[in-house]
Amino acid sequence: MSFLELRGLGKRYGDIEAVSSCDLTVEKGEFVCLLGPSGCGKTTTLQMIAGFVPPTSGQVFLDGRDITALKPSRRGLGIVFQSYALFPHMTVAENVAFGLEMRRIGRGEREQRVTETLALVHLDAMTDRYPGELSGGQRQRVALARALVIQPQVLLLDEPMGALDAKLREDMQIELRALQRRVAITTIMVTHDQAEAMTLSDRIVLMNRGQVEQVARPYDMYERPNGQFASTFLGKANVFSGRSNGKSVLAGDRWFPVEGNIPEGDVDYIIRPEKIEIVDTAPLLHGKVSARVFLGNHWLFQVDTPLGPMHLTQPNTGMPATGEGDVIGMSWVGAHARVVASGTSR
Amino acid sequence: MTPSRNTLPFWLSAPSLLLTMAFVALPLVMTLSLSLYPYDLTTGIGDGMTLTNYRDIVIDEYFHAIFARTFGMAMLVTVICILIGLPEAYVLSRLSSRWRSVSLVIVLGPLLISVVVRTLGWAVLLGNEGILNNALRAIGIIDEPIRLMFTFTGTVVALVHVLVPFMVLAIWASLQKLDPATEHAAESLGANQITILRRIVFPQVIPGVLSGSLIVFALSASAFATPAIIGGRRLKVVPTTIYDEFLGSLNWPLGAALAVTLLVIVLTCSLAMNRFVEWRYRQVFQ
Numbered sequence: 001m002s003f004l005e006l007r008g009l010g011k012r013y014g015d016i017e018a019v020s021s022c023d024l025t026v027e028k029g030e031f032v033c034l035l036g037p038s039g040c041g042k043t044t045t046l047q048m049i050a051g052f053v054p055p056t057s058g059q060v061f062l063d064g065r066d067i068t069a070l071k072p073s074r075r076g077l078g079i080v081f082q083s084y085a086l087f088p089h090m091t092v093a094e095n096v097a098f099g100l101e102m103r104r105i106g107r108g109e110r111e112q113r114v115t116e117t118l119a120l121v122h123l124d125a126m127t128d129r130y131p132g133e134l135s136g137g138q139r140q141r142v143a144l145a146r147a148l149v150i151q152p153q154v155l156l157l158d159e160p161m162g163a164l165d166a167k168l169r170e171d172m173q174i175e176l177r178a179l180q181r182r183v184a185i186t187t188i189m190v191t192h193d194q195a196e197a198m199t200l201s202d203r204i205v206l207m208n209r210g211q212v213e214q215v216a217r218p219y220d221m222y223e224r225p226n227g228q229f230a231s232t233f234l235g236k237a238n239v240f241s242g243r244s245n246g247k248s249v250l251a252g253d254r255w256f257p258v259e260g261n262i263p264e265g266d267v268d269y270i271i272r273p274e275k276i277e278i279v280d281t282a283p284l285l286h287g288k289v290s291a292r293v294f295l296g297n298h299w300l301f302q303v304d305t306p307l308g309p310m311h312l313t314q315p316n317t318g319m320p321a322t323g324e325g326d327v328i329g330m331s332w333v334g335a336h337a338r339v340v341a342s343g344t345s346r
Numbered sequence: 347m348t349p350s351r352n353t354l355p356f357w358l359s360a361p362s363l364l365l366t367m368a369f370v371a372l373p374l375v376m377t378l379s380l381s382l383y384p385y386d387l388t389t390g391i392g393d394g395m396t397l398t399n400y401r402d403i404v405i406d407e408y409f410h411a412i413f414a415r416t417f418g419m420a421m422l423v424t425v426i427c428i429l430i431g432l433p434e435a436y437v438l439s440r441l442s443s444r445w446r447s448v449s450l451v452i453v454l455g456p457l458l459i460s461v462v463v464r465t466l467g468w469a470v471l472l473g474n475e476g477i478l479n480n481a482l483r484a485i486g487i488i489d490e491p492i493r494l495m496f497t498f499t500g501t502v503v504a505l506v507h508v509l510v511p512f513m514v515l516a517i518w519a520s521l522q523k524l525d526p527a528t529e530h531a532a533e534s535l536g537a538n539q540i541t542i543l544r545r546i547v548f549p550q551v552i553p554g555v556l557s558g559s560l561i562v563f564a565l566s567a568s569a570f571a572t573p574a575i576i577g578g579r580r581l582k583v584v585p586t587t588i589y590d591e592f593l594g595s596l597n598w599p600l601g602a603a604l605a606v607t608l609l610v611i612v613l614t615c616s617l618a619m620n621r622f623v624e625w626r627y628r629q630v631f632q
Contacts, residue, residue, distance in 0.1 A: 052530055072533045079534045085527035089549040089627065098545075099535035150535060 003028040003186055004049075004154055009058035011044050018044045020210045021058065026154075031180050031187045033197040036207035037233070042190045043158060045207070049188065050156055051075050062153060073102075078147030078185075082159040084139045086131040092118070092142050093127040099150040117149040120179065137168050144176075148183065155180075157189035161196060173199045194234050198222070206230055227340050231270045238276075238310045240269045241342055249339055252307050256284060257334030263341040273300070275336035276312035278322060283329025285310075292324050303328065374609075381602035391599060399603035409587075409604070416583040417611070419498065420567035423505045427562045428555055430506070431513030435554075436547065438514070439521040457511050465575045468504040469495060472576065496580040504576045505566050512565070513558035520554030521547075552627045560616050567612050584608045 002025035009022045019041035026032050034042035047053035049060055051072035059068045067075055087095050093114050100110045118124050121141035131139055140160060147155060160176070161169045177200050180187050191197050197204050198218040206213040206221065206229075214226045218234075225231035228239050242251030244267040249256045251269055258269075287305035298313045299320055312330065314320060322328055381399055384392040403409045438449055456464060471477050472494035479491040494500035524547065532546045570585040577583065582590075584604060591601030 050530075050534060052533075072530070073536050073538060075534075076536070077534060079531065081527040081531060083525055083527050085525055085531040087528055087532070087546060087550075089552075098532065098537075102536035102541070146531075146535070 002026060003030075003063060004188075005061040006045075006049070007059045007061065009045065009048055009055050009060060011041070011048060011053060012056045017210050019048070019055075022212055024205060024212070024215065026186060026188065028186055029184045031177075031189070031200055031202045032205060033201035033203075034188065034190045034205050034207060035194060035197040035233070036192065036213075038192055039209075040207040041210040042192075042205075042207050046156055046158055046188065046190045049154075050077055050079055076150065076152055078150060078152030078155045080140070080143045080147050080155070080157045080160045082162050084131075084143040084163075086139055086142055086146070088131050091128050091130055092123060092134070095131070095142055096146045096149050099146060103150065113149055117145045120148070120183075121145045136164050137172060140164065140172060144179070148185070153186065155185050155187040157187065159190055159192070161191070161193070169196070176200065198234070204234070206233065208233070224338060225270060225340075228268050228270070228342075231268075231338065236273050236311055236313075238271050238273065238312075240307050242267055242269050244339060249337075254285065254307075256337065257332075258337055258339050259334040262339040266342045267339050268342045270338040270340070271332055271336060273311040273313045274298075276310075276330050276332050278312070278314070279329050279331040281329075283331050285330045286327060287330060289322060289324050289326050289328060292320070292322070303330065305330075377602045377605055381599055381606050383599040385597050385599045390596070399600045400607070402600065403603060403607055412582050412584055412587050413607075413611070415498070415581070416567055416585075416608075417615075419502060419505070419573075419583065420563050422502055423509060423566040424559050424563045426502070426506045427510050427513040428559060430510050431517055431558060432548075432551075432555065434510075435514045435517035435521055435551075436543075438518055453514050454511055456507070461508055461571045462575070464508060465504055465572045468500070468507065468572075469575055472500045472503070495576065496578045498577075498581060501573050501577040501581060501583075504572045505569060508569070508572055509562045509565055512561045513555075516558030516561065517551055517554040520551045520557075524550050549627065552623060556620065556623045560620065563619075564612050564616060568608065 004024075004026040006022050006024040009024075010020050011018045022041075022045055024032075034045055036042045044053055048055045051067075051070060055068065059066055061067070062075070087098065090098065096114045096117060097110055100113060105113070114127075115124070118127060121144055123138065123141050123145065126134065126138060126142075131142065134142065140163075143160070161172060164172060173196060180200075189197075189200065201218060203215060203217055204221050205215050208229050214221055214230045216224070221230060222234055225234065225237070231237035231239060240249075240251040240256075242249045242256070244250075244258075244262055244264050246262065246264045247258070249258055249262070249267060249269045256269055285305050285307065287303035287310060289301050290304050290309070291300075291302040293300040293302075294316075295313075296316065298315050301312050301314070301322065303310045303312060310330075382395045382397070384394060384396045384398060386392055434453070438446055438453070441449060469476075473479070474491040474493070474495065476494075478494070479488075482488045483491070494503070528546055528550070529542050532542045537545065568585055569583075570589065573581065573583045574586050574589070577586065579586075585608070588601045588604045588608070591597045591604060
């Protein structure tokens with residue numbers, strides 16, 4: 001049995017289904033991200049695991065034990081809140097020591113563990129400061145230390161990077177990843193940032209409108225999205241609706257290449273912008289470049305085609321020969337395309 | 347010609363400054379100067395300046411008792427208001443928004459009615475033949491009526507009723523600023539509800555308790571209508587004594603001296619309390 005398991009976990013507010021029957025298994029030491037747009041039910045799911053929101057259906061199992069009816073204070077999970085929720089009237093050390101006090105751990109061991117944990121998050125020099133005197137990044141570390149010091153079975157993170165600026169966020173992501181590996185703690189994080197989810201997690205749980213869309217490793221989810229939503233939420237994608245005969249896909253009046261077994265009937269044909277090449281001979285599709293944007297490590301082209309606007313990117317290897325207003329030919333190989341039956345995506 | 351940038355703020359604030367000068371500062375100065383005049387029972391207010399009035403207040407045990415009663419009462423009222431106001435404000439902040447607005451109206455409703463009317467209502471309730479005593483006798487809990495009118499207890503009860511909304515409002519304001527996630531955080535760390543209230547919620551609303559206490563303390567130390575009606579002549583406090591000196595004995599300088607003494611003590615107590623709590627809970631104020 002897996003370490004943490006959600007079985008048909010659901011939450012209904014009147015007529016609104018915030019989370020509908022969520023099934024998920026998390027292995028010990030795994031880092032799982034709940035990813036999705038706001039209002040998709042990811043935070044509600046986390047709150048149900050934490051015990052702050054009682055589920056209307058389903059169960060939560062931790063290490064083989066049903067904890068669905070257990071109070072949050074008895075679950076022993078470490079939680080980092082979006083606002084960090086530090087106790088403003090306590091010093092950093094007092095904040096971190098609080099959970100140990102509640103566990104009636106003696107003064108000596110308490111102080112030792114607080115010191116160790118603060119060293120872990122590089123805050124050993126800040127023990128006597130108050131949260132009001134710390135920067136955003138430091139507050140986040142305190143929140144992390146406070147959650148980790150009780151040696152929780154699972155660490156829950158609710159949009160922990162939300163309040164940080166972009167540069168700091170990247171640093172903290174890498175640091176959090178390293179820390180999670182070092183402590184080897186099972187972690188579930190909620191985020192709406194797909195880049196963050198890809199950076200941090202072993203597996204991503206993609207949610208939309210209260211439903212789990214796809215559960216996969218970041219690479220697999222990016223390369224093999226199971227529907228239109230997954231393909232466009234995680235990275236950019238060009239999606240055509242078309243008809244499949246099992247060997248090729250007809251979109252508009254053109255046939256597009258595929259590889260392997262594909263469903264027949266109405267399908268979505270998905271191709272990533274970086275998989276498209278600009279070619280002079282035998283293009284799959286013609287189009288006129290309507291915009292060319294420089295993004296540092298690559299160039300982004302928006303191309304008007306008979307099938308609607310498309311995006312393609314090229315690595316930055318110098319000024320591209322193609323400019324706005326040029327008519328170009330585009331091509332790609334069938335192995336890079338992804339075909340899913342339409343309607344699998346909500 | 348338009349006034350220059352530098353004088354404009356002065357002109358704009360001049361009306362309110364003048365109003366404050368005329369109706370606050372000037373009467374205070376006049377009271378202060380009045381308190382320094384000598385007074386004689388036969389000749390009335392005399393000429394010259396003297397500290398006799400203040401000396402009388404300092405040495406006369408009659409006044410000691412009145413001051414002790416006033417501030418003892420103010421402190422007791424403040425403590426009771428904290429004990430009632432703190433849970434009341436907390437419960438209020440936890441209600442759904444619809445019930446909260448209804449409850450707020452109930453809490454604040456009494457403020458819309460004149461203090462005199464509310465106090466007379468208490469007089470009806472607390473009298474020897476009042477509703478409370480009659481009810482208690484009817485149930486058979488007591489044989490003799492409990493004396494509540496013209497007593498310390500009765501006055502404290504009425505003052506608490508009059509002043510508790512101020513405490514609730516002040517605490518409620520600081521509860522609004524409290525991040526509800528801190529309670530969840532404490533819970534997830536293993537704290538029970540009582541510990542959360544004692545260790546997490548209460549320390550964070552100290553600023554509200556403090557400002558509420560300052561208001562309640564100052565208002566109950568200087569309350570006139572309630573002690574005058576419920577306490578009567580039997581239970582004198584400083585404000586009713588001042589009233590009697592001015593309108594009864596016509597000893598205006600002594601009344602003024604009492605007023606100045608009351609003001610100084612209230613100010614000192616308030617500032618000291620403020621300093622102490624700010625020092626003790628400085629982190630919360632950041």
